[in-house]
Amino acid sequence: MRPAELNRLSVEEAADRYVELVRAKVVTGGLSRATAEVYARDVQTFVRLTRVCRLSGVLDDLSGDDVDAVLLAFARKPDERRRTPSEGGELQSAASQARFRRSVSALFKHAALAGWVQLNPMASATVVARERGGLRAERRALTREQAQGLVGAAVSPAGDEVRGRRDQRTEVRDALIVLLLTMVGPRVSELVRANVEDFYTNDGERYWRIFGKGGKTRDVPLPRLVARVLAAYLEVRQQAREGDDKALLLSWRGRRLARGDVQAVIDRVQARVDPERRRSVTPHGLRHTTATHLLAGGTDMDAVRRVLGHGDLSTLGRYRDELPGELEAAMRAHPLVHDTGV
Numbered sequence: 001m002r003p004a005e006l007n008r009l010s011v012e013e014a015a016d017r018y019v020e021l022v023r024a025k026v027v028t029g030g031l032s033r034a035t036a037e038v039y040a041r042d043v044q045t046f047v048r049l050t051r052v053c054r055l056s057g058v059l060d061d062l063s064g065d066d067v068d069a070v071l072l073a074f075a076r077k078p079d080e081r082r083r084t085p086s087e088g089g090e091l092q093s094a095a096s097q098a099r100f101r102r103s104v105s106a107l108f109k110h111a112a113l114a115g116w117v118q119l120n121p122m123a124s125a126t127v128v129a130r131e132r133g134g135l136r137a138e139r140r141a142l143t144r145e146q147a148q149g150l151v152g153a154a155v156s157p158a159g160d161e162v163r164g165r166r167d168q169r170t171e172v173r174d175a176l177i178v179l180l181l182t183m184v185g186p187r188v189s190e191l192v193r194a195n196v197e198d199f200y201t202n203d204g205e206r207y208w209r210i211f212g213k214g215g216k217t218r219d220v221p222l223p224r225l226v227a228r229v230l231a232a233y234l235e236v237r238q239q240a241r242e243g244d245d246k247a248l249l250l251s252w253r254g255r256r257l258a259r260g261d262v263q264a265v266i267d268r269v270q271a272r273v274d275p276e277r278r279r280s281v282t283p284h285g286l287r288h289t290t291a292t293h294l295l296a297g298g299t300d301m302d303a304v305r306r307v308l309g310h311g312d313l314s315t316l317g318r319y320r321d322e323l324p325g326e327l328e329a330a331m332r333a334h335p336l337v338h339d340t341g342v
Contacts, residue, residue, distance in 0.1 A: 191249070
C-alpha cells in the first residue's frame with residue numbers, strides 16, 4: 001500500500017537513512033556486520049554513480065532508464081580490489097554486478113514502502129543480472145523516436161563535445177559507429193573487424209562488404225546519410241599521421257577499435273540525446289532496432305534477413321521486437337476497411 005504522503009528526499013539523504021536502517025539490523029541480529037557493510041558500500045556507490053551519470057538529485061525523479069544507466073556504469077567500473085598492471089583494475093565480476101543490482105533493488109523496495117518514491121523504478125529497469133556475463137541491458141529495439149534522437153545526436157554533436165586537441169577529436173567516427181549500428185545492424189564483431197577496403201562504390205551506390213560468421217560475406221548498400229558520414233570520416237582518417245593502415249575504426253591513438261569501446265561510444269552519444277527520447281541500449285539492441293524498423297516499414301523479410309546476415313527467416317523472428325502502438329496502427333490501416341469504403 002502506498003503511503004499517504006510522499007517524502008521527496010535527495011538520493012544522498014535517502015541512501016544515508018537506508019544505510020542507518022541496515023546497520024541497525026546488525027544490532028537486532030537481522031543482518032551480519034559483513035552483509036550490512038556490503039549493502040552500505042553498494043548504496044554509497046549508487047549515490048556516486050548517479051552523479052557520474054548526471055542524473056536527478058531527487059530519488060523519486062529517477063526512472064527505470066536512470067537505474068539502467070547506473071547499473072551499466074557499475075558493470076564497466078574497474079574493481080579496485082583486483083588491480084592489473086596495465087589496466088589499473090579489472091572490471092566488476094558477474095557476481096559483483098548481480099550483488100550490486102540486488103542492493104539497489106533493496107534500496108528502492110524500502111523507498112517505496114517508506115514513501116520516498118511514488119513507484120519503484122526497478123519495475124521498468126531493463127538491465128538484468130545474468131548467470132554468466134553479469135549485468136546486461138535487455139536487447140530491446142529503440143522506438144522510432146528514441147532511434148531518431150540517437151541518430152540526431154550522432155550527426156549533430158554539441159559544441160562542447162568537439163573541443164579539445166584536434167588529434168583526439170573522434171566525433172565523426174562516433175557518428176559513423178552509431179549510424180552503422182542503427183541503420184545497417186551489423187554484429188559488433190563485424191563492425192570492429194571492418195577495413196577501409198571493405199567499402200566500395202558501384203553505379204553510384206556505396207556498399208559495405210561485411211565479413212560475417214562462418215566465413216560468409218554479404219554486400220549491403222548504405223543509406224545516403226550513412227554514406228555521407230562515411231565519406232566525412234574517411235577524409236578525417238586520411239589526415240591522421242599514424243595508425244593501422246587497414247582498420248576502418250581507429251582510436252585517437254591510431255589503433256583498431258576494440259569491441260569493448262563500442263558501448264562507450266554509444267553511451268557518449270546517448271548523453272547528448274534529449275532525456276525524454278533517451279534509453280540505454282547495447283550494440284546488439286541497435287541490431288534489433290535495424291531489424292524491427294525495417295520490418296515495421298514493410299521491407300521484405302528476405303531482404304532484412306540478407307542485411308543482417310542470417311541463414312534463414314526463422315532466425316529473423318528473434319530480432320523483431322514489439323513497438324508501442326504498432327497493433328493500433330495496423331488495425332487502423334486494415335485493408336478490408338479501406339476496400340469496403342466503410
